[in-house]
Amino acid sequence: MTAATLPGAQPGPAQGAGPASLRSPTPEGAARRRLLLATAGTVGGLGLVATAVPFVETFEPSARARAMGAPVEADWGSLAPGQLRTVAWRGMPVWLMRRTPAMVAALDAPNPDLADPDSRHSDQPPACRNPTRSLQPELLVAVGICTHLGCIPSLKIGDAGFESLMHAREDGFLCPCHGSRYDLAGRVVRNVPAPLNLPIPPYQLLAGQTVRIG
Numbered sequence: 399m400t401a402a403t404l405p406g407a408q409p410g411p412a413q414g415a416g417p418a419s420l421r422s423p424t425p426e427g428a429a430r431r432r433l434l435l436a437t438a439g440t441v442g443g444l445g446l447v448a449t450a451v452p453f454v455e456t457f458e459p460s461a462r463a464r465a466m467g468a469p470v471e472a473d474w475g476s477l478a479p480g481q482l483r484t485v486a487w488r489g490m491p492v493w494l495m496r497r498t499p500a501m502v503a504a505l506d507a508p509n510p511d512l513a514d515p516d517s518r519h520s521d522q523p524p525a526c527r528n529p530t531r532s533l534q535p536e537l538l539v540a541v542g543i544c545t546h547l548g549c550i551p552s553l554k555i556g557d558a559g560f561e562s563l564m565h566a567r568e569d570g571f572l573c574p575c576h577g578s579r580y581d582l583a584g585r586v587v588r589n590v591p592a593p594l595n596l597p598i599p600p601y602q603l604l605a606g607q608t609v610r611i612g
């Protein structure tokens with residue numbers, strides 16, 4: 399390759415830069431120069447590899463971290479109508495609940511007592527922004543952690559005391575810590591400490607009534 403020449407520069411050996419052998423025009427000098435440059439490049443490359451390896455190891459996720467983030471599959475076909483099962487996903491309780499047709503109909507009806515009936519401010523996959531907050535009306539999949547301070551709400555079905563708290567809704571979830579209440583789609587009612595609807599995690603429905611969360 400021919401070296402580029404700057405406009406106005408004079409051809410000839412570089413002035414005052416480097417050892418004399420690197421400026422030598424003889425064949426022996428040129429050979430030594432190539433050897434020195436090749437050696438320097440190799441040492442520099444080894445240094446780069448040695449520096450990079452610890453970072454690769456640092457960023458490699460541990461088996462535990464992979465397990466914590468891995469999707470979880472669960473069968474929901476064995477749930478009886480009205481039954482709820484909890485599965486663990488990323489260290490959180492995720493509810494699977496099979497709602498009855500009457501429960502689904504109640505969710506579809508307008509309820510002025512809900513704080514965010516259209517789930518505009520809550521966390522859910524886009525396909526779950528509907529009255530049942532689900533991919534399939536029958537099946538609720540929700541993170542069972544109160545959006546106030548993180549207690550675990552409990553399911554209330556056909557409880558007369560709860561019905562009065564829920565403004566004539568018979569069923570829902572009650573958080574025992576400070577009294578927040580949610581309907582069977584995880585939508586929070588007005589005037590309770592919890593500010594948001596329960597989160598809906600990302601999930602898919604697989605063949606054979608299996609759900610994959612995550």
Ligand code: FES
Nearest residue numbers: 544546547573576
């Ligand atoms: S943590 Fe649920 S109401 Fe406070």
